[in-house]
Amino acid sequence: MVRTITQAGVSNVTITSADLSLQIKDVLIVDDSKTMRSFISNTLGSYKDFNVIEAEDGLEAITILKSHHVKLVIVDYNMPRMNGIEFIKQMRVLQQYKTTPIIMLTSESEESKVRQGYVAGATVYVTKPFNPDNLLKIVEAMRYWHIK
Numbered sequence: 262m263v264r265t266i267t268q269a270g271v272s273n274v275t276i277t278s279a280d281l282s283l284q285i286k287d288v289l290i291v292d293d294s295k296t297m298r299s300f301i302s303n304t305l306g307s308y309k310d311f312n313v314i315e316a317e318d319g320l321e322a323i324t325i326l327k328s329h330h331v332k333l334v335i336v337d338y339n340m341p342r343m344n345g346i347e348f349i350k351q352m353r354v355l356q357q358y359k360t361t362p363i364i365m366l367t368s369e370s371e372e373s374k375v376r377q378g379y380v381a382g383a384t385v386y387v388t389k390p391f392n393p394d395n396l397l398k399i400v401e402a403m404r405y406w407h408i409k
Contacts, residue, residue: 265292287312287329291348292366293320297389301366304393305400308354316343319348326352326378327329331361333385333403336383338367347379362403 288311292298295317302313314329316322316341325331334352337347345365352358365383369375378386385399 284312284333287314287331287333288293289314289316289322289325289329289331289334290336290353291316291319291334291340291345292400293317293340294337297337300393301396319343319345319351322348323351326355330357333362333364333400335364335366338378346381349378349383353382364396364398364399364403366381 288305290301290313291300292301292315297306300319303316305311305313312330314325316325319340320343322336323343336345336348340348343351345367349363349365352363353360362384363382365386366379367374367387368376368389369378370388375386384403387396387399396406
């Protein structure tokens with residue numbers, strides 16, 4: 262099956278809870294909005310076997326990364342203390358996270374911000390508002406990214 266990610270969304274992907282849980286168990290959600298963290302967590306929680314860990318900002322997330330081995334990170338761009346770009350740069354310095362998939366999920370849609378996200382090391386850049394089903398499809402695509 263062909264998996265494609267476009268601005269319009271993700272197409273040609275069929276997901277099951279077994280697919281999502283095969284490679285990705287521990288997911289770190291980094292966002293200063295508790296409401297957004299809960300929404301993402303509930304979206305992922307619609308499929309079993311996820312261990313969702315939440316952080317309010319990049320600084321807290323770096324601390325978490327040092328004590329947990331996460332398989333996927335979903336991070337916002339704008340946060341206090343340490344923003345998403347700086348977090349990604351610091352995460353990529355850690356040997357065990359050089360290839361871990363990172364989804365930057367943010368309201369920032371300017372081309373320069375998108376470019377900064379990818380240059381820092383984001384795997385996928387998704388703008389808010391987003392479709393929860395598309396997020397699950399992107400997480401499924403990241404499962405195959407992590408196998409490489």
